Amino acid sequence: MSFFVHTSFLFRVDVLYFDLYIFYSYPLFFMEEKFEQKRQVVLEHIQELFEEIEREMAMSHQEKFALLEDVLANATDEDELRLAFNQWHSDHSTDVEFGYDLEELWEHAMIRMEEYA
Incomplete structure (x- = not known):
């Protein structure tokens, strides 16, 4: 019987440890996920800005x-x-x-x- 109690006790400690791990890790998981989302959003935003600049430059x-x-x-x-040509260059150089x-x-x-000749 003592073996059973001992095993039961270990099981409860493991469950308690797992519960605590989940409780404290849960916010960290979401913080890391939010961090990754923020990083991705920043990269996408800057990429869109560069693409807009390139389009405007090409049009210009x-x-x-x-x-x-x-x-x-x-x-x-x-x-x-x-x-x-000189006038165009002075206007747009x-x-x-x-x-x-x-x-x-x-x-x-x-x-x-x-070269064409």
Whole structure:
């Protein structure tokens, strides 16, 4: 009989320990889950912002390219072409950073012209 009482006592201690473990771990589990949710929400939010910035930037670049097409379409000779390009560049160079100055952009375009010939 004493063995049975001893086993029963151990069982009750185990159950009590399990109950305490669940009681104290329960908030931690949800805190970790909330933390993971918050981390995911932050990442998703920033990703959406980057995607919005990229869309706006792409639209802005398309608009600037369309303006360049219009300006260059009105040129009738090479001097007017260069003048129109210079004006477009001075109007939009602060918005679009090519990494090249005006002369380098023009020279690279002329090198491509030689490649086509």
